[in-house]
Amino acid sequence: MQIQINDTLRAYIDPLTEAEYTALERSILAEGCRDALVLWNDVLVDGHNRYSICQQHGIPFKVTQNTSFRSMEDVMLWMIDNHLGRRSVTDFQRGVLALRRKDILEARAADAAAQNAAEDAKIAPPEPTAAEEAAPPKVRTSREDVARAARLSTATISQIEKIQKQATPELVEAVRAGTISINAAATVASLPQEEQVLAVAGGKKQLQQAAKEVREQRAANRPAKQPKEDSPEALAAPAASLSEVELLRAEVARLTERNAQLRAENAELRERIASLVDAS
Known part of the structure; x- marks a missing residue:
């Protein structure tokens, strides 16, 4: 052969x-x-x-x-399942394979639904037999199902999807080679393509720095969270305001007392001046 x-x-x-x-x-x-x-x-x-x-x-x-x-779809599904069971496959590769599996299953389900709808539109379906009444197995292609097949978290699957959609070929290759983690690659993938290419060309340290800068920029742009009414921060706020009022009142009292002392000293000086004038 x-x-x-x-x-x-x-x-x-x-x-x-x-x-x-x-x-x-x-x-x-x-x-x-x-x-x-x-x-x-x-x-x-x-x-x-x-x-x-x-x-x-x-x-x-x-x-x-x-x-x-x-x-050919049967062949591809078999290849995917075969490789998902191998220990040498990386997390990124398992995620990509599981997402490919999802795409095939969803396409099959859509084709089957379209074909059934077309057939139903032509003729009325016959009465189902007992065997036909059994519902076909549901195609499970949720993110949780994909993550379970790949033995990864749903967050990691989301990051791999982002890399597939937004990352340049250079960045994808860096993930495959293990130069950058999936998490960091998904972060760098949000940059313009030119900046992604430059980061990859700079090597592992440059990629890590690029991911760090993106995270810091996101943190800086994130609006500050308002404390809940019953949170310790919110409960502490009135106390802080009350403390400031008390300080201001104490300062007013001190200044009032000082003003009285100055008035008394001024009156004493006037009396001394008057006595000196009378003595002359």
Whole structure:
């Protein structure tokens, strides 16, 4: 059988890094190709790197057919689930794969609904049988479902979605390489594309600095929270105002007393002046 390579399937999963490919090649050269390549008819589904290494070094390999596939979407869903179960897949890669899975399932559900609506518009549906009355399994594609499939938090899934929509290819590659965290990358992705590219070019420290500056700017622009009526801050405010009034009253009393002292001294001086005038 002549194995066919589908470029879409080959590029569907992130390629191995140079170090990972070298490690796989070393393992196959030492132990042979232990895992069978998975085919859909004559199309290679799983094992592109193993197939390439075996072809290059003339190493024999086994193949197995997956007969459950009915469409390219089935193949892609199988590839996604297969990679989601691998420990070597990073958090970012798992999030991307889980989001791809959601897109496929939602598209399928929309197509099925449209097809059913079109058929219902043509003829009245027959009475359902007992088996047909059983509701089909609900397609679960909420953010919580995606996060559960990827073994990530919903917040991380939201950050990955933002990176996919707003990040430049350079920033996405930096996340894949582990140069910047998902959290920081989502923050930097809010910058204009030119600034993202410059931050990536500056390396890890520049990316961290860019994320820090964005967070500080957001904090500076965030309106101050008003304390609740029953909060300690709100309860302390009247006390502070009362304290200021008391201080002002004490200051008035002090000045009044001082004024009286000055008046008394002034009267005493007048008397002394008058006595001196009489003596002369």
